[in-house]
Amino acid sequence: xxxVTQIPAALSVPEGENLVLNCSFTxxxxxxxxWFRQDPGKxxxxxxxxxxxxxxxxxxxxxxxxxxxxxxxxxxxxxxxPGDSATYLCxxxxxxxxxxxxFGKGTKLSVIP
Amino acid sequence: xxxxxxFPSHSVIEKGQTVTLRCDPISGHDNLYWYRRVMGxxxxxxxxxxxxxxxxxxxxxxNRFLAERTGGTYSTLKVQPAELEDSGVYFCASSQVTSPxxxxxxxxxxxxxxx
Numbered sequence: 226x227x228x229v230t231q232i233p234a235a236l237s238v239p240e241g242e243n244l245v246l247n248c249s250f251t252x253x254x255x256x257x258x259x260w261f262r263q264d265p266g267k268x269x270x271x272x273x274x275x276x277x278x279x280x281x282x283x284x285x286x287x288x289x290x291x292x293x294x295x296x297x298x299x300x301x302x303x304x305x306x307p308g309d310s311a312t313y314l315c316x317x318x319x320x321x322x323x324x325x326x327x328f329g330k331g332t333k334l335s336v337i338p
Numbered sequence: 339x340x341x342x343x344x345f346p347s348h349s350v351i352e353k354g355q356t357v358t359l360r361c362d363p364i365s366g367h368d369n370l371y372w373y374r375r376v377m378g379x380x381x382x383x384x385x386x387x388x389x390x391x392x393x394x395x396x397x398x399x400x401n402r403f404l405a406e407r408t409g410g411t412y413s414t415l416k417v418q419p420a421e422l423e424d425s426g427v428y429f430c431a432s433s434q435v436t437s438p439x440x441x442x443x444x445x446x447x448x449x450x451x452x453x
Contacts, residue, residue, distance in 0.1 A: 229380070256439060257438055259441075261444075266446070268341075268342070268429065268444040268445050268446040268447055269429065269431075269444040270444075271442065271443075274439065274441055276439050314381070316381075318438040323371075323383075323386035323393050323394035323396075324386075324436070324437070324438040325371065325383040325386060325397070326371075326373070326381075326383065326442070327383070328373075328380045328381040328382070329380055330379070331380075
């Protein structure tokens with residue numbers, strides 16, 4: 226059974242800092258790993274999707290890496306801004322058929338102006 | 339294009355009552371998923387529709403939950419009778435293609451509180 230763990234559960238940083246969020250998963254047989262952002266009272270916004278054959282994906286100030294063999298991913302946020310404050314969720318797709326997402330509990334990020 | 343729409347956004351009901359949640363996926367999206375997040379836990383998969391057919395309902399917690407997708411368009415998730423442990427946020431997501439690498443669009447969720 227696939228399990229996803231995110232560390233830390235919460236993180237508070239001053240504006241301008243670079244930061245790293247961590248995600249680990251127990252079963253390396255995945256199709257992809259996805260990072261989402263959730264703002265209070267809002268839905269999930271997809272940030273990055275890394276296919277199992279890829280090592281990393283970049284979008285603006287975000288860079289996500291994937292080490293499938295060790296079951297780890299990191300989300301790097303450069304030059305953090307107060308608008309980055311949100312909960313960041315890591316999820317993997319593994320198993321055939323429904324291609325359901327298995328989520329971690331998330332990391333709540335606060336960027337202090 | 340319009341996104342995934344869920345309503346109501348909030349619902350407070352008493353234990354034993356019935357509640358129906360609705361999800362309107364993006365037009366043309368054959369795949370529709372329901373997920374749930376209960377307090378302090380991770381978001382968990384409930385079920386997956388392809389058009390009007392249930393592809394996978396392995397995540398449905400028990401037979402008090404009934405999901406339907408009429409004509410392959412919108413979907414409803416009925417909880418009858420509701421219990422306290424059903425409280426949480428129910429998310430719907432849709433995808434155009436049945437492919438793991440295509441991506442999903444999520445709705446804003448319905449926050450259900452059972453008192």
